[in-house]
Amino acid sequence: MARLMPPSDAPPPPLEPVAGWGRHPIVPGRVERPEHLALPPGFEPLVARGLGRAYGDAAVPARPGGRVVESTRADRIRSFDPATGRLHCEAGLSLAEILRVFVPRGWFPPVTPGTRFVTVGACVACDVHGKNHHRDGSFGNFVERITLLTADGRLVQCGPARERELFLATVGGMGLTGLIVEVVLHLRRIETPWIVLETQGMASLEVLLEGLRLSAAHWPYTVGWIDCLARGRHVGRGILMRGRHATAAEAGAHRARRPSRLRVPFDAPEWLLNPLFMRWFNGVYAWTHGRTLRRRVVSYDRFFYPLDAIADWNRLYGPRGFLQYQCVVPRGAGSRPVLALLERLAAAGAASFLAVIKDCGPGSDAYLSFPLEGTTLALDLPYRGAPTESLLHDLNGIVIEHGGRVYLAKDAITRPDDFARMMPRLREWQAVRDRWDPARRFRSGLSVRLLGDPA
Secondary structure, three states, X not given: OXXXXXXXXXXXXXXXXXXXOOOOOEEEEEEEOOOOXXXXXXXXXXXXXXXXXXXXXXXXXXXXXXXXXXXXXXXXXXXXXXXOXXXXXXXXXXXXXXXXXXXXXXXXXXXXXXXXXXXXXXXXXXXOOOOOHHHHOOHHHHEEEEEEEOOOOOXXXXXXXXXXXXXXXXXXXXXXXXXXXXXXXXXXEOOOOEEEXXXXXXXXXXXXXXXHHHHHOOOOEEEEEEOOOOOHHHOOOEEEEEEEEOOHHHHOOOOOOOOXXXXXXXXXXXXHHOHHHHHHHHHHHHHHHOOOOEEEEEEHHHHHOHHHHEEOHXXXXXXXXXXXXXXXXXXXXXXXXXXXXXXXXXXXXXXXXXXXXXXXXXXXXXXXXXXXXXXXXXXXXXXXXXXHXXXXXXXXXXXXXXXXXXXXXXXXXXXXXXXXXXXXXXXXXXXXXXXXXXXXXXXXXXXXXXXXXXX
């Protein structure tokens, strides 16, 4: 097995800018791209990184010049059982590759985020969720076993029934308990690669939330888009989308199309992001859909990964990047916290092209897993420095007031005291981390910011 680090007499990798998908913050780091993941004794602190689709500082080095281990070359499929869907793979395998290999064979990832360009290791580290959380929960629910390279250089097998505490700290643990080397998970059987999709315009937030709730009983995938700039009687209006895998009869004669090759070739000018333009865009989008129920069959990539059709779409937010903010609030709070969040955005004159709302089912046992039973809202906000950060701190205050939390895979600004108030099981997670990595050899920009790790 090749070593993760070069021999001591080899020159270190050159510095290169390292950032999340939101392009803030950017920290120069020394990036290793090994074909096999292993650690020599006495390694220096590092952060694991997949395809760089975490938005904030979760996969950014803890300090300028810090070590980064990118797993994308460690992406082999070890085995697959076609009778059960059991997949054993290296952590650097991407969902895109799983889809390419297994969809034609009738299998699909059990849980997928809104991009296919994410590794299996990252799916575990972030315990990603998807449009089916209300029914199936998050990614960790489908993981049978993790091979983890711990700070003392051991390869440790952990899962729901072995080294359970380490497993619960690693799922959703943002790569801070060790280096995820291999994963055993279970794929889902599908009959076709097509999705039966229904969409319908919703006049208000209350109607949209009720639509999500009612759809959850019959549809495995549900999601809503909100016009977060609507005012007055239109506050919270949006579009409800619900889907399921199509049968062979429903798919009929549909044929796969060649994937889009669109690309954003440069950073968009900031005038494109002004609130007036975004209000016009959102209003037109809501108006063109109307209130009519529409039903059609679409490809799975169009349903699950619409933004993947545009390479480098993050450049649309200009050279200063953007912050994606995602929170979840308990169901018992009703629509009040979401309305309060929208009102705070409106008061700040903030604008977001993207405002996505989803229904979450019960959370998992993983200590830092994001979802809890309730409503999650995701927003994209152009980064404008202190005003944007101040706004998001205010949104955090609303979330905390209602017993919610933010998604660490997208966070870049939350304060440590606010984070501690959001995560009731943080001490349990810290105790496990203390046991397995007392010297904090696995650290990141996020862990320095939220957990007080040394830079």
